[in-house]
Amino acid sequence: MHPSKPWRSVRLQRFPISFRxxxxxxxxxxxxIGVASLALVVNVSRGEYPVPLWAVVKTIFGLPxxxxxxxxxxxxxxxxxxxxxxxxxxxxxxxTILQGLTRNPLAAPGIIGINSGASLxxxxxxxxxxxxxxxxxxxxxxxxxxxxxxxxxxxAWNQGSSPVRLILVGVGLTALTGACTTLMITFGxxxxxxxxxxxxxxxxYGRSWANFWPLLPWMLLFLPLALILARDLDTLNxxxxxxxxxxxxxxxxxxxxxxxxxxxxxxAVxxxxTIxxxxxxxxxxxxxLVGPSHAGLIPVAALTGACxxxxxxxxxxxxxxxxxxxxxxxxxxxxxxYFLWLLYRNA
Amino acid sequence: xxxxxxxxxxxxxxxxxxxxxxxxxxxxxxxxxILLGAADIDATTxxxxxxxFDGSTEHxxxxxxxxxxxxxxxxxxxxxxxxxTITQGLTRNPLAAPDILGINxxxSLAMVLAIFLGSDSRNYVWFAFGGxxxxxVTVYWLGSTGRQGLTPLKLVIAGAALTALLHSLTTAxxxxxxxxLEEIRFWLAGSLxxxxxxxxxxxxxxxxxxLAGSLxxxxxxxxxxxxxDVAQGLGLQxxxxxxxxxxxVVLLAGSAVxxxxPIxxxxxxxxxxxRIGVGMDYRWILPxxxxxxxxxxxxxxxxxxxxxxxxxxxxxxMTALIGAPFFIYLARSRIKR
Numbered sequence: 001m002h003p004s005k006p007w008r009s010v011r012l013q014r015f016p017i018s019f020r021x022x023x024x025x026x027x028x029x030x031x032x033i034g035v036a037s038l039a040l041v042v043n044v045s046r047g048e049y050p051v052p053l054w055a056v057v058k059t060i061f062g063l064p065x066x067x068x069x070x071x072x073x074x075x076x077x078x079x080x081x082x083x084x085x086x087x088x089x090x091x092x093x094x095x096t097i098l099q100g101l102t103r104n105p106l107a108a109p110g111i112i113g114i115n116s117g118a119s120l121x122x123x124x125x126x127x128x129x130x131x132x133x134x135x136x137x138x139x140x141x142x143x144x145x146x147x148x149x150x151x152x153x154x155x156a157w158n159q160g161s162s163p164v165r166l167i168l169v170g171v172g173l174t175a176l177t178g179a180c181t182t183l184m185i186t187f188g189x190x191x192x193x194x195x196x197x198x199x200x201x202x203x204x205y206g207r208s209w210a211n212f213w214p215l216l217p218w219m220l221l222f223l224p225l226a227l228i229l230a231r232d233l234d235t236l237n238x239x240x241x242x243x244x245x246x247x248x249x250x251x252x253x254x255x256x257x258x259x260x261x262x263x264x265x266x267x268a269v270x271x272x273x274t275i276x277x278x279x280x281x282x283x284x285x286x287x288x289l290v291g292p293s294h295a296g297l298i299p300v301a302a303l304t305g306a307c308x309x310x311x312x313x314x315x316x317x318x319x320x321x322x323x324x325x326x327x328x329x330x331x332x333x334x335x336x337x338y339f340l341w342l343l344y345r346n347a
Numbered sequence: 348x349x350x351x352x353x354x355x356x357x358x359x360x361x362x363x364x365x366x367x368x369x370x371x372x373x374x375x376x377x378x379x380x381i382l383l384g385a386a387d388i389d390a391t392t393x394x395x396x397x398x399x400f401d402g403s404t405e406h407x408x409x410x411x412x413x414x415x416x417x418x419x420x421x422x423x424x425x426x427x428x429x430x431x432t433i434t435q436g437l438t439r440n441p442l443a444a445p446d447i448l449g450i451n452x453x454x455s456l457a458m459v460l461a462i463f464l465g466s467d468s469r470n471y472v473w474f475a476f477g478g479x480x481x482x483x484v485t486v487y488w489l490g491s492t493g494r495q496g497l498t499p500l501k502l503v504i505a506g507a508a509l510t511a512l513l514h515s516l517t518t519a520x521x522x523x524x525x526x527x528l529e530e531i532r533f534w535l536a537g538s539l540x541x542x543x544x545x546x547x548x549x550x551x552x553x554x555x556x557x558l559a560g561s562l563x564x565x566x567x568x569x570x571x572x573x574x575x576d577v578a579q580g581l582g583l584q585x586x587x588x589x590x591x592x593x594x595x596v597v598l599l600a601g602s603a604v605x606x607x608x609p610i611x612x613x614x615x616x617x618x619x620x621x622r623i624g625v626g627m628d629y630r631w632i633l634p635x636x637x638x639x640x641x642x643x644x645x646x647x648x649x650x651x652x653x654x655x656x657x658x659x660x661x662x663x664x665m666t667a668l669i670g671a672p673f674f675i676y677l678a679r680s681r682i683k684r
Binding site: 106110111155156165167168169171172173174175176178179180182183185186190193194197198200201276277323325326328329332333335336339340 | 442447489500503504507508509511512515516518519521522523525528529532533535536611612660661663664667668670671672674675678679
């Protein structure tokens with residue numbers, strides 16, 4: 001009698017590729033996709049001008065409805081809701097990689113300074129060149145994230161980068177970039193400053209297709225790359241010595257993974273500001289769902305992150321309607337107690 | 348064992364002379380702070396403004412702008428430095444300081460709430476104490492839960508996360524009220540500008556109390572810095588010392604934030620500067636911390652006023668620009684693992 005296996009091997013006949021599919025992961029992914037789609041549809045349907053759920057679905061799939069619905073859904077609300085999904089995926093994947101990389105369950109792009117590097121450059125743009133088109137903002141924030149990631153890596157790279165030092169250097173870097181951001185806020189025109197503040201807290205408010213399209217390529221490129229690197233991340237998790245013994249070029253892999261983190265969190269921050277604690281929460285929730293192997297963890301964490309941001313945006317819009325709370329505040333309010341609990345449980 | 352640490356200690360005469368010299372430097376930086384500024388005012392006029400006040404514009408500038416500001420720099424610098432020194436000694440953690448651990452952000456969130464709720468400005472300092480106390484208890488609890496007890500890394504990470512949370516809550520409050528933002532944004536960066544002597548007096552007793560309390564705790568803190576087990580073995584009631592020291596830290600950090608906003612890194616940097624020359628005895632370290640903290644913040648404030656004259660930087664940004672690289676350096680050199 002064969003014991004039932006929790007996973008199934010897939011071998012392609014034509015290409016020299018084989019991989020394992022964890023059946024539990026497939027199930028969890030299906031459920032998460034369902035939750036994310038439902039959250040998206042509900043988020044699009046609610047608002048000052050309510051649209052029935054069914055009409056939302058029909059409009060999204062291009063079936064004929066009234067032109068009012070089409071305008072409200074396609075032009076006003078859908079890009080925002082889609083951006084929330086993508087941003088959540090990006091932040092969550094970046095967080096998952098970072099936690100694997102540092103072997104520290106409490107690391108997140110927000111904590112080690114990558115997000116604040118992105119914010120600094122973006123706020124500098126908002127305050128110093130208020131006339132500049134919004135299209136430039138994503139690029140600026142990405143450059144900031146990349147510089148911060150490189151700085152962290154170089155500064156923490158001292159006879160092989162150590163997980164603990166990586167985090168502490170990140171904390172220092174967060175403080176430094178934070179000071180520079182405060183400098184911008186102190187001297188900016190008050191109107192630009194409150195613009196920058198909304199953006200800094202993390203919000204998908206007022207995002208349109210013009211924000212969506214620049215974000216998409218980053219996600220399409222770096223989410224699959226993260227998936228490919230998942231196995232190396234597993235090996236790294238065994239410790240540098242063992243990973244080297246298994247034939248892993250440790251520093252090279254680590255650089256590539258760090259680049260991935262910077263690209264994902266940078267482009268996410270560029271689009272929606274610093275939505276905190278998503279990169280921290282999503283990997284943990286995902287680990288509880290499917291275990292620590294990164295091949296399953298990364299996609300599950302990405303979808304979990306998408307659900308978190310989408311739901312946070314929904315709650316932020318409904319809680320004090322018509323005043324909108326940025327979803328970054330909602331995630332911080334949920335994420336902080338979660339962080340406390342993690343610290344208590346892990347210690 | 349004991350003898351080796353004793354032979355390491357500097358002679359009391361030398362340390363005493365150092366204190367006198369430090370006081371001289373502090374006085375010097377105080378005078379320099381009064382002398383230098385946007386308007387050129389010569390030393391004789393400064394002297395006359397203080398001792399033979401005649402009501403002219405120069406004299407008014409000296410008395411209402413420069414003098415309060417220079418005094419504030421000294422007082423706030425001393426308070427922050429002592430708070431940082433105690434935190435580092437108590438947690439045996441070279442990276443600990445009230446701002447790194449989120450205590451300053453706690454105080455400033457409470458202040459922002461106080462302004463948002465339209466509280467009487469006389470109560471601000473109590474809000475600051477409350478915020479600092481809650482943040483301190485939270486971060487200590489977070490850092491010391493679990494099997495390993497209080498580890499430096501856990502404490503710093505808990506502090507960073509707490510800072511992130513409190514910061515985002517502060518932003519939420521500021522978003523809800525543009526007026527609060529306008530009123531507070533310069534203060535929020537950590538600034539000594541625009542304060543009057545009248546603002547200093549109500550808070551001064553608490554700072555004095557905190558500084559005196561820290562001096563009284565010198566011997567106990569020296570024992571605590573040897574490790575909690577050693578201190579207990581030598582007959583110290585460690586729980587009592589911890590609570591007393593925490594109260595002192597909250598008093599000092601809360602008052603400093605109430606006066607000048609969350610000025611970072613003074614509390615982190617000063618103890619390291621002192622340890623180079625003074626050794627491990629907190630009975631000497633603490634008075635030195637007051638002097639060096641006062642000097643450091645005075646000089647930072649003078650620099651903040653002069654670099655982009657006639658405009659000026661908030662001094663908190665100045666200290667962060669110097670202190671954050673120092674923190675990174677510490678993390679690189681002290682954490683070997």
